[in-house]
Amino acid sequence: MTVETSRRSFLKFVPLxxxxxxxxxxxxxxxxxxxxxxxDAWLDVASVSELTGPQPISRKIVAEQITGWAITTEDHNVFxxxxxxxxxxxxxxxxxxxxxxxxxxxNRFSCPCHESYFAADGSRISGPARRGLDPLPARVQxxxxxxxxxxxxxxxxx
Amino acid sequence: MRDNSWLQTTxxxxxxxxxxxxxxxxxxxxYYVPSVDHAYTTVSYVxxxxxxxxxxxxxxxxGSQWLTVFVFVHVIRLFLDRxxxxxxxxxxxxxxxxxxxxxxxGTGYSLPWDARAxxxxxxxxxxxxxxxIAGGMARLWLLGGSDISPVTLSRFFALHVLVIPALxxxxxxxxxxxxxxxxxxxxxxxxxxxxxxxxxxLWALKHPAPLGPPVAEAGADYLPRPGxxxxxxxxxxxxIPGGLGSIVSVVLPGIVLAVLVALPWLKRQRLIAxxxxxxxxxxxxxxxxxxxxxxxxxxRTAQQFARQAAAEEAWRRQPFNxxxxxxxxxVTASGGAPEMYTKFCASxxxxxxxGAQQGPLKFPPLLDVPSKPRRSVxxxxxxxxxxxAYGLQPPMRSFSGKLTEEQMREIAExxxxxxx
Numbered sequence: 001m002t003v004e005t006s007r008r009s010f011l012k013f014v015p016l017x018x019x020x021x022x023x024x025x026x027x028x029x030x031x032x033x034x035x036x037x038x039x040d041a042w043l044d045v046a047s048v049s050e051l052t053g054p055q056p057i058s059r060k061i062v063a064e065q066i067t068g069w070a071i072t073t074e075d076h077n078v079f080x081x082x083x084x085x086x087x088x089x090x091x092x093x094x095x096x097x098x099x100x101x102x103x104x105x106x107n108r109f110s111c112p113c114h115e116s117y118f119a120a121d122g123s124r125i126s127g128p129a130r131r132g133l134d135p136l137p138a139r140v141q142x143x144x145x146x147x148x149x150x151x152x153x154x155x156x157x158x
Numbered sequence: 159m160r161d162n163s164w165l166q167t168t169x170x171x172x173x174x175x176x177x178x179x180x181x182x183x184x185x186x187x188x189y190y191v192p193s194v195d196h197a198y199t200t201v202s203y204v205x206x207x208x209x210x211x212x213x214x215x216x217x218x219x220x221g222s223q224w225l226t227v228f229v230f231v232h233v234i235r236l237f238l239d240r241x242x243x244x245x246x247x248x249x250x251x252x253x254x255x256x257x258x259x260x261x262x263x264g265t266g267y268s269l270p271w272d273a274r275a276x277x278x279x280x281x282x283x284x285x286x287x288x289x290x291i292a293g294g295m296a297r298l299w300l301l302g303g304s305d306i307s308p309v310t311l312s313r314f315f316a317l318h319v320l321v322i323p324a325l326x327x328x329x330x331x332x333x334x335x336x337x338x339x340x341x342x343x344x345x346x347x348x349x350x351x352x353x354x355x356x357x358x359x360l361w362a363l364k365h366p367a368p369l370g371p372p373v374a375e376a377g378a379d380y381l382p383r384p385g386x387x388x389x390x391x392x393x394x395x396x397x398i399p400g401g402l403g404s405i406v407s408v409v410l411p412g413i414v415l416a417v418l419v420a421l422p423w424l425k426r427q428r429l430i431a432x433x434x435x436x437x438x439x440x441x442x443x444x445x446x447x448x449x450x451x452x453x454x455x456x457x458r459t460a461q462q463f464a465r466q467a468a469a470e471e472a473w474r475r476q477p478f479n480x481x482x483x484x485x486x487x488x489v490t491a492s493g494g495a496p497e498m499y500t501k502f503c504a505s506x507x508x509x510x511x512x513g514a515q516q517g518p519l520k521f522p523p524l525l526d527v528p529s530k531p532r533r534s535v536x537x538x539x540x541x542x543x544x545x546x547a548y549g550l551q552p553p554m555r556s557f558s559g560k561l562t563e564e565q566m567r568e569i570a571e572x573x574x575x576x577x578x
Binding site: 008009011012013014015016018019020022023026027029030031032034066068069070071072073074075 | 174177178181182185188189196199200202203207208209210211213214217343344345347348349351352353355359478480481482483484485
C-alpha cells in the first residue's frame with residue numbers, strides 16, 4: 001500500500017467511524033433493558049375465615065407491574081399452605097416456570113412440564129427443580145390474608 | 159480515481175444521511191407500536207423515558223428533511239455535471255431516490271398518531287381522492303377502507319418501514335453495483351458527510367422532534383403544519399382551487415419525476431431538465447418562504463403557534479403516562495377498572511377515567527371526584543340511575559336498565575379511588 005492510498009483510506013475511515021460511533025453509543029443507551037418495577041401493593045388472597053382444612057388452597061391474585069411503556073395487569077396463581085401456617089407460595093415452578101398443580105390423591109404438587117414434585121409444605125420432593133416453591137411476602141390485615149407479588153426472576157435473584 | 163472535488167461530495171453526503179435514516183429508523187422500531195391506541199404512548203415513551211430517545215427521534219425527524227434537501231441539491235449537481243448523458247444510472251438512481259425520500263417523509267409523518275399526524279393523513283386522503291379517474295379507488299387503497307382507521311396506520315407503517323426502505327435499498331445497491339464504492343466514496347465525501355452529521359446531531363440535541371397532542375385531545379383551533387420538506391406543497395395548495403389540488407401536487411410531480419427518469423433517452427436534455435429543475439427550485443424556495451413568513455406575520459396564527467409550543471413544552475415536563483394492558487382473565491381486584499365500567503363508561507370517560515373530547519363534546523375526567531360536592535359512593539350510584547337529578551346533561555344517560563345496583567356500586571367504589 002502506498003502512502004497516498006493509506007492516507008486516503010485513513011481520512012475516509014476516521015470521519016465515518018466518528019459518525020457511526022456516536023450513533024452506536026446512543027444506540028447502546030437507547031436499547032438498554034429496563035427492569036420492570038413490581039408494585040409493592042398488598043394484594044388480597046383470601047379471608048382468614050375461609051382458610052380451613054389441611055389441603056393447599058389455590059387462589060388467583062392480580063398484580064400490576066410497570067414494564068416499559070405500559071402498566072401490565074396480570075393474573076398469577078398462588079397456593080395457601082395450611083400445612084405451613086398459611087404460608088403463600090407462587091404456583092410458578094422454580095425449575096423452568098410452568099405452573100404446578102395440586103394432586104389431592106397423591107398429596108403433592110406436580111409440575112406438568114418436567115415432573116418436579118413438591119410436598120404440601122412447598123418443599124421439593126424430587127425432579128429437576130433445585131428448590132421448593134417460592135414463598136411470597138404475606139401478612140394478615142383486617143382478617144384478610146394479603147401478599148406482595150414477586151416474579152420468578154426476582155425470586156431467583158434474591 | 160475520479161476527480162473528487164468538494165462540490166462533488168453530495169453523493170457521499172446523501173449516502174451518510176441515508177445510513178443515518180436507516181439506523182435511527184431501526185432503533186425507533188424497537189419501541190414503536192403501530193396501533194392507534196399505543197402509537198402515541200410509545201412515541202412519548204421514546205421521547206421522555208428512553209435514554210437518548212429524544213435525540214434519536216429528532217435525528218430521524220430532521221434527518222429526513224435534510225436528506226430531502228440534499229438529494230435535491232445532488233440532483234441539481236448531477237444536472238450541472240451532465241450526468242444524464244454521461245452516467246445514466248447515476249442520474250436515474252438520484253431521481254428515483256428523490257421520489258422515494260419524499261414518499262418516506264410523507265408516510266412517516268403519520269406514524270406518531272398525534273394531531274399533526276392525523277391532519278397529514280387527512281391531507282394525503284384528500285389528495286388521493288382528488289386524483290382523476292381512479293381517485294376514489296386510490297383513496298380506498300391508501301386508507302385500507304372507507305375511513306381513516308387502525309388499518310390505515312398499519313398501511314402507512316408497512317409502507318414507511320418495509321416497502322419504501324426496501325425500494326431505496328434496491329436503488330442504492332443497483333447504483334453501487336455499477337461503480338466501485340471506493341471511487342464513489344472518497345475521503346472528501348467522508349469528511350463532508352461527517353461534518354453535516356455533526357451539525358444535524360447538534361441541531362437534534364437542541365431541538366427535539368415535535369409531537370402534537372393526541373388526536374382526541376387536540377382542540378378545534380389546533381393548527382397543524384407539515385414537515386419542512388412539504389411546506390411548499392402545503393402553501394401551493396392554498397392557491398389552487400379544490401379539485402385541481404391533486405393534479406398539481408400528485409400528478410404533476412409524478413410526471414416531472416417520470417420525465418427526469420426518462421431524460422437520458424430524450425432530446426433537448428439540457429432545456430427540459432434545466433427548465434423543470436429551475437421551476438422546481440423557484441417554486442419550492444418561493445412557497446416555503448411565503449409559508450414561513452405568513453405564519454409569522456399573521457398575529458392570530460402566530461399566537462396559536464405560541465400556545466401550541468407552550469402546550470408541547472408543558473407536556474414535555476409532565477411525567478410519562480403509561481398505557482394499561484390487562485393480561486388477566488377477570489380483573490376486579492386491584493386497580494383495574496370493573497368489567498362494567500370498561501363496557502359502558504370507558505368509551506367516553508376513558509379506560510382510566512381520564513376523560514376525553516370528541517369534537518364539540520367534552521367528557522369530563524372522573525379523577526378526584528370525592529373532592530367535589532355530592533359525589534360520595536351513594537351519590538354516584540344515584541347519579542348513574544338519574545343523571546339530570548345531579549345536573550348532568552345528555553349524552554350522559556341513566557344506566558338503571560343496564561346495570562344492577564351491585565354493579566353500579568362496584569363502579570362507584572372504583573371511581574372514587576381515581577387520583578389525578
